[in-house]
Amino acid sequence: MADTTVSYLAFDIESVADGELIAKIRYPGAGLEPKAAIERYRQELRDQYDSDFVPYTFQLPISVGVAKISADFRLLDISVLDEPQFRPQVITQHFWRGWEKYRRPTLVSFNGRTFDLPLLELAAFRYGIGVPGWFNVGAKSFEQYRNRYNLDAHIDLQELLTNFGSTRFTGGLNLATNLLGKPGKMDIQGHMVQDLFYEGKIAEINDYCRCDVLDTYFVFLRTRVLFAQISLDEEQGLIAQAKSWLISKRGQSEAYRIYLERWGDWPNPWK
Numbered sequence: 001m002a003d004t005t006v007s008y009l010a011f012d013i014e015s016v017a018d019g020e021l022i023a024k025i026r027y028p029g030a031g032l033e034p035k036a037a038i039e040r041y042r043q044e045l046r047d048q049y050d051s052d053f054v055p056y057t058f059q060l061p062i063s064v065g066v067a068k069i070s071a072d073f074r075l076l077d078i079s080v081l082d083e084p085q086f087r088p089q090v091i092t093q094h095f096w097r098g099w100e101k102y103r104r105p106t107l108v109s110f111n112g113r114t115f116d117l118p119l120l121e122l123a124a125f126r127y128g129i130g131v132p133g134w135f136n137v138g139a140k141s142f143e144q145y146r147n148r149y150n151l152d153a154h155i156d157l158q159e160l161l162t163n164f165g166s167t168r169f170t171g172g173l174n175l176a177t178n179l180l181g182k183p184g185k186m187d188i189q190g191h192m193v194q195d196l197f198y199e200g201k202i203a204e205i206n207d208y209c210r211c212d213v214l215d216t217y218f219v220f221l222r223t224r225v226l227f228a229q230i231s232l233d234e235e236q237g238l239i240a241q242a243k244s245w246l247i248s249k250r251g252q253s254e255a256y257r258i259y260l261e262r263w264g265d266w267p268n269p270w271k
Contacts, residue, residue, distance in 0.1 A: 004076060008069035008155075009099065010108040010220055012212040013116045014205050015059040016197045017041070022058050035198070042194075054194075056119040060088040062197065064095055064120075065209040067217050069108070073224055075242045078213055080206045092123040096131045104133060104145075106155060108220050110173040110212075113148065113156040157219050177215040180222060181264035184215060207255035214259060217242065236266070 019034020022041050032040065042052035063086060068076040081098075082090040099105070109116050124131050134145050145153035148164065161176065162169050169175075177184040196205050221238055224230045230238070243263065250256040 003070055003072065005071060006068045006076065006102040006105050007071040008073075008106045008108050008220070009102065010067040010069060010213055010216045011095075011112070011116065012065050012109070012209050012216060013061050013119060014063035014193050014209050015056070015061050015119060016194050017054040017058055018060050022054070025058075038194070056115055057122065059119060061091050061119060061123055062086055062088060062202070063206045063209040064091050065206070065213040066095070066098070067213045068102070069105075069217065069220075073221060073230060073238055075217055075238075075245055078210060080209060083206065084202075086202055086206070088123065089127040089129075092120060092127055093129050095120055096124060096129060096134065100133055104153075106152060108155045108216060109157065110176070110216050110219065111156065111158045112154065113159060117154065155220070155223075157216065157223060160223055173212065173215055173219065176219045180218050181266040182215060182218050183211070183259060183262035183264065203254075207253065207258070210253060210255040211259055214242075214246075232270075239266075 017038045019036075019038045023030070023032045023034060023037035026041060027037055030037075038054070041054060041058075045052045045054070064081045065078060066081065067078045070076055081094040099107070107117070121131075121134075123129075136144055141147060142150065144150065147153070148159070157176070158169050158172070159165065174184040193205055193208070218239065221230070221235050225232055225235050243260070246256045246260055250260055
């Protein structure tokens with residue numbers, strides 16, 4: 001019987017700006033409504049940078065997708081936390097309690113070291129959620145879960161592909177996924193989440209999050225080939241299993257249906 005123990009949790013987070021916090025910290029006394037404060041800040045960012053993406057310190061998690069992965073790298077399940085309420089404090093609590101529940105599996109992300117995890121850590125700080133297992137500051141520095149090079153605790157795939165920030169990974173997760181023949185970014189991209197949230201399109205945000213989790217999983221599998229933990233043939237077998245899982249679940253999520261419609265197989269140059 002196949003082992004269903006969760007050894008890895010591949011995750012992705014979507015977040016929105018906290019208008020009340022922005023109004024209080026950046027524009028005290030201006031009397032701005034939350035949305036107006038957000039839009040003023042976004043305009044300032046556009047004027048100064050190429051992006052209007054609000055720093056994570058002013059954001060709240062509104063969608064976290066998690067893929068459960070076995071020790072032999074099989075996709076077991078994907079869930080979106082606190083569905084359908086999507087309350088930031090409950091999402092945060094479920095993420096950290098889930099990590100403990102599954103006995104602290106290795107976290108897997110793409111650029112999670114600089115965004116996803118800091119946001120979830122700050123959310124735990126904001127909501128008063130104790131995470132002593134993650135903040136194991138009493139351990140030796142190289143054994144602490146937050147140590148940048150502790151791959152038993154957290155595998156940031158972008159860190160791996162850039163030799164821990166030695167280069168820039170221009171193209172991001174979308175590029176890495178497309179190299180493997182998978183859809184990558186489709187109808188929604190990260191910079192659209194704030195406006196989709198304004199429009200009440202929470203389902204669309206969560207579908208986007210699910211697709212990013214799938215992309216992260218497939219990139220993770222290819223890094224296991226790089227590490228020679230699995231062969232290329234074994235990776236392709238795991239991808240086929242994941243596709244079968246998606247087919248079985250496509251009636252439960254629009255995201256899976258769309259992902260399958262745009263599915264591509266890796267163009268194997270060795271055949």
